[in-house]
Amino acid sequence: MTQEWTVPAWALLGALGALLLMAAVAVLALWSARTARAATTRELAAVLERLERLERPPATARPRAETEFVITHLGDKPEPAAEPAPVVEASLFADLVLRESVVQAASFAQGLRRALAPETRHRIRFEMRRELKRARRQRRADGREAKR
The missing domain is CATH 1.20.5 (Single alpha-helices involved in coiled-coils or other helix-helix interfaces)
Known part of the structure; x- marks a missing residue:
């Protein structure tokens, strides 16, 4: 081994x-x-x-001094109570809420339809292309100016 x-x-x-x-x-x-x-x-x-x-609680808690109240007015008329707010019936309230919701939804749908219309999309595309061309021309001009 x-x-x-x-x-x-x-x-x-x-x-x-x-x-x-x-x-x-x-x-x-x-x-x-x-x-x-x-x-x-x-x-x-x-x-x-x-x-x-x-x-x-603090160990040295002092008892509150009894405050005496002095009556300064006697026999004044109390202020009138505020009128209660008008109460709207439940059916009227539901009608108002639903009507406003429908109006908001319809205006939102109209805005979307208008924003997504072909004319609007074409106008946006045209403006973007024009801005892109302008930026390219400006960059070229800046480059030529920097070379001088």
Whole structure:
């Protein structure tokens, strides 16, 4: 029998070193997580204690002084009560709401129809092409001016 290994010794040692390194990283991560959790717990306890102090009624609560009221007006006429608002019947209210909704929907549909009309689309396309040509001419002129 020979003493030859099927796996080179350096590969075995490298794998062992990597395993130890990963274990050290895991321990370090666990330690930092616990430290962060402890710090968060301390902060939470401090905030809760502060909240308790704020919610607690003051220990030196003074009783309110009894205020005497002085009657300055006697026999004045009370202000007349405001007239109640007129009441609209339910059927009339529903009719008004539905009518307004129908008018809004119809005006929206008319606006869409007009905006999507072929004449409008053609006019927009024509204006865009004209603006594009103008911008190209301006860029060319600016380029020629920069070359001079």
